[in-house]
Amino acid sequence: MFTSLQLLLPLLLIFLNLLTTVISNDRQILLNFKSSLHYSNSNLFHTWNETNSACTFTGITCNAVNSVSEINLSDQNLSGLLPLHSICNLQSLQKLELGFNSFYGRVSQDIRNCVNLKFLDLGNNGFSGPFPDISPLNKLQYLFLNQSGFSGTFPWQSLLNMTGLLQLSVGDNPFDLTPFPNEVLSLKKLNWLYLTNCSLGGKVPVGIGNLTELTELEFSENSLTGEFPAEIGNLQKLWQLAFYNNSFTGKLPIGLRNLTNLENFDGSKNNLEGDLSELRFLNNLVTLQLFENSFSGEIPIEFGEFKKLVNVSLYRNMLTGPIPEKIGSWAEFNFIDVSENLLTGSIPPYMCSKGNMQALLMLQNKLSGEIPSTYGNCLTLKRFRVNNNSLSGVVPPKIWGLPNAEIIDIELNQLQGSISPDIKNAKNLAQIYVNKNRLVGEIPQEITQATSLVTIDLSENQFSGNIPEGIGNLKQLGSLHLQNNKLFGSIPDSLGSCNSLIDIDLSRNSFSQQIPSSLGSLPALNSLNLSQNELSGEIPASIAFLRLSLFDLSYNRLTGPIPQTLIIEAYNGSLTGNTGLCSVNAIGSFLTCSSGSGMSKDVKTLTICSMVGLVLLLCLTALYLKKKKKKDEKKRFGRGRSLKEESWDLKSFHVLSFTEDEILDSIKQENLIGQGGSGNVYKVTLSNGKHLAVKHIWNTDFSARNNSWSSTPMLAKRGGRNKSKEFDAEVEALSSIRHMNVVKLYCSITSEDSSLLVYEYMPNGSLWDRLHTSNKMDLDWETRYEIAVGAAKGLEYLHHGCERPVIHRDVKSSNILLDEFLKPRIADFGLAKIVQANVGKDSTHIIAGTHGYIAPEYGYTYKVNEKSDVYSFGVVLMELVTGKRAIEPEFGESKDIVHWVHKKAQRKESFRSAVESIIPEIYKEEACKVLRVSVLCTATLPALRPSMKSVVQMLVDAEPCKLVGIVISKDRSGNKIGVNDAK
Known part of the structure; x- marks a missing residue:
């Protein structure tokens, strides 16, 4: 008779055998998984081998x-396709954590087999295509897919089975535009919901108020509209609520006062209005961000009693009244930005009482009173900006010596006092703006010890004495404005040691003696204004070598011959008021130099060099034109063949809603909308009503092109019809660009003889059309400005945001396309050059571009870089402001808009007249700011042109003011500090 032990023993052996098999299978599955990965950390998988148990991996x-239940390989620099077909064979797997890696490709349907998963994190990777329906994963409690590259339509319906879901994060993915998903509203256990930047539109359903377990709710950077739902007030457990950068309207709803646990509140960049009274009960707030709305009324006095508050951003609203005196005095307050409102009263004195404040930004209000002396002891302060108010009294001396301050901006006030010697302690100070105040005294010698200074603007005060001799120590100094003071003495020769100087304005002072010749050695100098002083002696020959966009020595006591290179139309008037000057050729009102006062040896040498250089330039130009003439476009091949007779290969770069046949069927004469040197452009209307633009390019050599309509990478290999590998690589790189201001390339369809490139369709054509043709549509200034900023950001992305910089090489108004909302897209990459890692940025050997937009360095070198794009973009800015084309008969023979604008730039009145007459007077000053940016962009020497990053910042600084009655200073708050800026 068998005992019970004898009966159980076989079963136990069977179980152990099965368990051993499972454990062995788990190890093999993991080893297979490892073999499919790319990784750089060899130690990571050191334990993953045939001899170890999978549980020790x-x-x-x-x-x-001993069955695998969790895989956590997040943030390990892994890449490759995700082999879910093997991972999901782990029968006990409940947690799969692979976030913060570089996995790519599509996530396969095999993920549906991971039915026991409770935790899935694929966030922060580089996947593509849509995310699959995961309805079988009904045990999920945590789902993180944010910022992973998924596109198309997200399978919201699959969430209906996941009633136990606690945290859902699918934001920062370029999904198709869709209404706020009602499926989310059934997830009653959610405590964290992250839907930021995932293309949600329409209104937020009132059912959001049913998710009462939520502690974090974010749906920022979408296209949500309507009034903010009052039902949010039901979510009393919330500690974070963010909905910035949407299009919400109306007032903050009654009921927000119930969110007494709320610590972080961000509703910035919407269209909200009304007052802030509903927030006065939220006394646990740590950060409050409501900038760029239309709020009015006073800041609730209760804010001054919030014990946890450390960050406040309320800039660009219409708030009035005083700032609560005790605001920020309780916690380790970090920053406040209430700029560009209508606030009155004084600056609260206690915000740095805990010694942690980094930014005080209150520019462009109506504040009065003195600057509190307490901020002179705020050693952590980095940004102190109170410009354009009505502040008075003496500037606290210790303010000047704040050791961490990067910018001190007090311009456009009624402040008194002097710059104290404490400034020697300001080792991080980069910018100082004190212009248009009532400051007195000498510029202290100690300022030369603030060696991080880039910008000094002390203009329009009552400073006296000399410029400190040691100013040459400021090696990073780029801009020096001391005009309209009471300074005297000589201009220090050491100023010529500041090799970064771009802009010098010492006009309207009492400087005397000679102009130091060292100024002529400044390599980056673009603007020099020494007018209305008492300078004497001859003009240094070295000055004549400079190539300046602004040059003014008028109304001094200069004598002797005028260097020949300064006698040009662009500098007309820049030497008037110097009765002792003479010229060899008897120009204008100047006396003719006598034989004894003829050209000096230096001037003669300069004249000869200039003539030789001119002859050389003419020879090079003639050679270029001769070579260009020989490059006739070859006769196109195969015009009569049916496209469908060819064999085509489709390569998609986005999820496609159309077929190859739909595109091929539309390439016919009646759909032709444009022609260019490298192919024809067709408008394709899909069955769903969507429009596309398709460019048909024959695989032949088109090294020189005319105007074309759309973005077109060169398809041809030089000297033949076969596509080059370089073309494939370049198209692939350009197709990876994802930026709202760069035209979207959906796919390429290629055959042996020709290729098709399929783009998004831009219904408003090009900027050229809107400015210059019969389709001209009057563009108001705000629209022009938005086009300028958007196009600049697109170029900035190409130059600085791509893994390998892209040089466009054909920037012009006809290659800036406009969508249905007149938002710009950079297009036509037919001449683009992607900078290879092993090739210098300036290594490209094709004459490229369009007459009127081509940078002058093309005349003497083939080596061009991003600065050539900057020049061309400067021409586009000139078109936007003046309304004129790049080449106009009125500019004169061999002259273009750049020459015309630079000439206008010599006189303020003349410069203002360059702005197109249809732009209202209220915007003329902002238009002039943009035109000044264009002058910098079109400097003759590439090294003098700003980068596109700098161009974007300068354009942001020139934004038109939307608040009537507010005077805009020249330096707007371009570097806001806030929660959003850190994201």
């Missing part, structure tokens, strides 16, 4: 029966 956790 790094990143692996097993359950009680």
